[in-house]
């Protein structure tokens with residue numbers, strides 16, 4: 390059996406070729422149950438845009454003394470080995486890694502991967518939006534969906550997000566196998582019974598209500 394490599398990158402922007410990785414955290418879970426971790430900050434040799442610092446809390450000062458990409462790129466590739474990558478919106482992380490490996494003449498990245506975003510879309514086509522979930526298939530929304538918010542955080546720092554990702558992956562897997570501890574009203578995962586838009590969850594006086602996001606033309610409200 391191959392190992393699973395859960396990973397998350399924080400970056401200087403959204404462009405996998407022009408922008409650079411600032412932080413990477415990986416957790417390799419070997420079939421035997423052994424776990425290995427890899428973490429590094431990377432000095433991107435450019436200043437970090439303000440919106441990235443607001444999102445992640447990572448400042449220029451934090452990476453001033455961090456290794457350069459060329460010092461760590463091939464070590465990151467070696468850590469992944471033949472492991473199956475697992476990430477939320479894997480193609481984002483994959484573009485950054487593939488271009489980093491190419492720039493540094495490391496072994497190219499293989500194609501094996503599992504995208505928890507894709508799995509979530511398949512299992513919960515119109516997942517409801519939780520009060521602080523920020524969007525239906527966002528990692529943060531899944532955190533609320535699987536009731537993980539007390540123990541885990543979506544901090545947009547690589548290690549926290551990987552720890553959350555591992556739990557989300559396990560919940561998706563058990564749901565797909567019909568072994569989930571939770572069951573959900575149909576409207577929570579398939580959307581509005583009238584117009585099929587996603588529902589937004591509101592909590593009013595301790596009662597959970599689903600409200601159609603298509604509020605102007607569809608006034609569906611359901612207590613769940």
Ligand SMILES: [Zn+2]
Nearest residue numbers: 581584601607
């Ligand atoms: Zn509706």
